[in-house]
Amino acid sequence: MNFPHEKIYRTEKDFLGEISILQDAYYGIHTQRAVENFSISNRSTNIHLIHAIVEVKKAATMAHLKLGSLSSDIGNAIIIACNEVLQGALSDQFILDPLQGGAGTSSHMNVNEVLTNRALELLGHEKGNYEVIHPLHHTNFSQSTNDVYPTALRIAAIRLLRPLSEACAELQNSLQLKENQYEHIIKLGRTQLMDALPMMAGQSFGAYAQAVARDRWRLYKVEERLRQINIGGTAIGTGMNASLKYIYTITDILQDTTKLGLARSEFPMDITQNMDVFVEVSGLLKSAATNLFKIASDLRLLNSGPKGGIGEITLPSVQIGSSIMSGKVNPVIAEMVCQMAMKVMANDYAITLAAMNGQLELNAFTPLIADTLLESLEMMTKAILLFKEKCIDHIEINEEVCKKHLSESCAIATALVYHIGHDCASQLVKKAQKEDKDITAVLKEEKLMSEEEIEKILNPYVITKPGIPGI
Incomplete structure (x- = not known):
C-alpha cells in the first residue's frame, strides 16, 4: 500500500x-x-x-x-x-x-x-x-559525447546567431532614422570631453549606425565557420564504431532537418579537439559589445542632468530612479546595455581560457564554452531589442540646449585658422573665454575681417561639412 x-x-x-x-x-x-x-x-x-x-x-x-x-x-x-x-x-x-x-x-x-x-x-x-x-x-x-556535443553546440550557436544579426539590423535602422530625424539640428562636438567642433545631431546617430552595421555583417559572416560538424567522428575524430554509410547519412539528414547548411568536416579530429571557432564568434560578440557600451555610455552622458549635466538629449522615462529622491529618473536601459556588454566581455575571457586549455584529442572544458557563448548570444539579442524599443526609438534632442552650448563655446574658432592663422585664432579664444564673450563678438571687436566675411566663415551649417569655411 x-x-x-x-x-x-x-x-x-x-x-x-x-x-x-x-x-x-x-x-x-x-x-x-x-x-x-x-x-x-x-x-x-x-x-x-x-x-x-x-x-x-x-x-x-x-x-x-x-x-x-x-x-x-x-x-x-x-x-x-x-x-x-x-x-x-x-x-x-x-x-x-x-x-x-x-x-x-x-x-x-x-x-x-x-x-x-x-x-x-x-x-x-x-x-x-x-x-x-x-x-x-x-x-x-554510433555516437559519442565528443561528436554529438560539439555538433549540437554549433547548431545551437547558429540558431542564436541569426536573431542576433537581425536585432543588430533593427538597431541600425533605428539609429539611421534618428540620423535623418535630427539632421537639421546643430550641436557641439566633443573630444576628450572637451569642446571640439560643431556637428549636426544626426551625424552622431549616423556614426553609431555605421558601427552597428559592421557588427551585423561580422556576425552574419561568422556563421560560415560554425557550419562544419564532426558528427560521425565519435570519440576522438577517427570514426571508430561509426560506418561510413552512417556518417554520410546522418550528415545528409542533419542538413535536411536543420536547414542550416551544415557540412561534414574533412578532418573531424580537428573539430573534436579545437574550439577556436567559438573563440572567434565570442570575439565578435565582444567587438559588438564594445560598440554597444560606447553608444550607451555616450547617451548616458548627453542625457545627464536634467539641469546639472549636459542635457542635450532626453532619454525616455521607463521607471522611477530613486527610493529617496523624488522625481528622479535614471538612464536605466543604457545602464543595462553597459552591464550586458561587460558580461559578454567577461564571458569572452572565460571562453578563451577554456578553449586554450583543451588537451590532446579533446577539450574537457567545452561545457563552459557552451554555457557562456549561448548565454552571450541570447543576452545580447534581448538587450539590443530592448535598447532599440525602450531607448533609441524615443530619444529626443533638446535643440535649445544644443544651441546654447554651441553659442557659449569657442569651438567654431577653428574655422578661422585658414584665414588668420592658428596663433591668432588661439588668442581670440583666450580673450573670449577670459571676458566671457562668444568668439563672433571678439572677432568683431578686433576688426580682423568684415561682418560679411565673419558670417560666411562661421556659418554653422557650413563648418559641419568637408572643406575650408568661407572658401
Whole structure:
C-alpha cells in the first residue's frame, strides 16, 4: 500500500554500483550521479543546447532506420520522443548544472536517458527497463559525447546567431532614422570631453549606425565557420564504431532537418579537439559589445542632468530612479546595455581560457564554452531589442540646449585658422573665454575681417561639412 505523497523509486546500476531514482523521473543513473557531483550554479544546461542534442539524436536514429541497423519499433519510439522534447515536453527533466566535468558527457547522457525512458513508455514498458531500449546501445548508437556535443553546440550557436544579426539590423535602422530625424539640428562636438567642433545631431546617430552595421555583417559572416560538424567522428575524430554509410547519412539528414547548411568536416579530429571557432564568434560578440557600451555610455552622458549635466538629449522615462529622491529618473536601459556588454566581455575571457586549455584529442572544458557563448548570444539579442524599443526609438534632442552650448563655446574658432592663422585664432579664444564673450563678438571687436566675411566663415551649417569655411 502506498501512502499519499510517498515517493516511489526504481533502482538503476552501472559499473560503479546502484542508485535509487524517482520512479517518475525520465532521467537515469548517469544524470543522478551528475546532479550529486556538479550542482554549483543553481542553473540548468541551456535548453537550446539540449534541443540541438536531441536534433542530433533524432538524425542518428533516422540514419540507422534508413540503413536498417536499428529495429523500426525502437527507432520510431525514439524519434517520437525526440519530437515531443523538441516541442517543449519534458523540459523539467533536463536538470543538470551547465558546468560539469567530462566534456559534456553528463548533459549528453541526460538526453540519452530521457529519450530512452520516454521511448520505453511509448512502447508500454516501465522506465528503466533498459533491456528493451538502452540509452547507450540504442539511443547513442554510433555516437559519442565528443561528436554529438560539439555538433549540437554549433547548431545551437547558429540558431542564436541569426536573431542576433537581425536585432543588430533593427538597431541600425533605428539609429539611421534618428540620423535623418535630427539632421537639421546643430550641436557641439566633443573630444576628450572637451569642446571640439560643431556637428549636426544626426551625424552622431549616423556614426553609431555605421558601427552597428559592421557588427551585423561580422556576425552574419561568422556563421560560415560554425557550419562544419564532426558528427560521425565519435570519440576522438577517427570514426571508430561509426560506418561510413552512417556518417554520410546522418550528415545528409542533419542538413535536411536543420536547414542550416551544415557540412561534414574533412578532418573531424580537428573539430573534436579545437574550439577556436567559438573563440572567434565570442570575439565578435565582444567587438559588438564594445560598440554597444560606447553608444550607451555616450547617451548616458548627453542625457545627464536634467539641469546639472549636459542635457542635450532626453532619454525616455521607463521607471522611477530613486527610493529617496523624488522625481528622479535614471538612464536605466543604457545602464543595462553597459552591464550586458561587460558580461559578454567577461564571458569572452572565460571562453578563451577554456578553449586554450583543451588537451590532446579533446577539450574537457567545452561545457563552459557552451554555457557562456549561448548565454552571450541570447543576452545580447534581448538587450539590443530592448535598447532599440525602450531607448533609441524615443530619444529626443533638446535643440535649445544644443544651441546654447554651441553659442557659449569657442569651438567654431577653428574655422578661422585658414584665414588668420592658428596663433591668432588661439588668442581670440583666450580673450573670449577670459571676458566671457562668444568668439563672433571678439572677432568683431578686433576688426580682423568684415561682418560679411565673419558670417560666411562661421556659418554653422557650413563648418559641419568637408572643406575650408568661407572658401
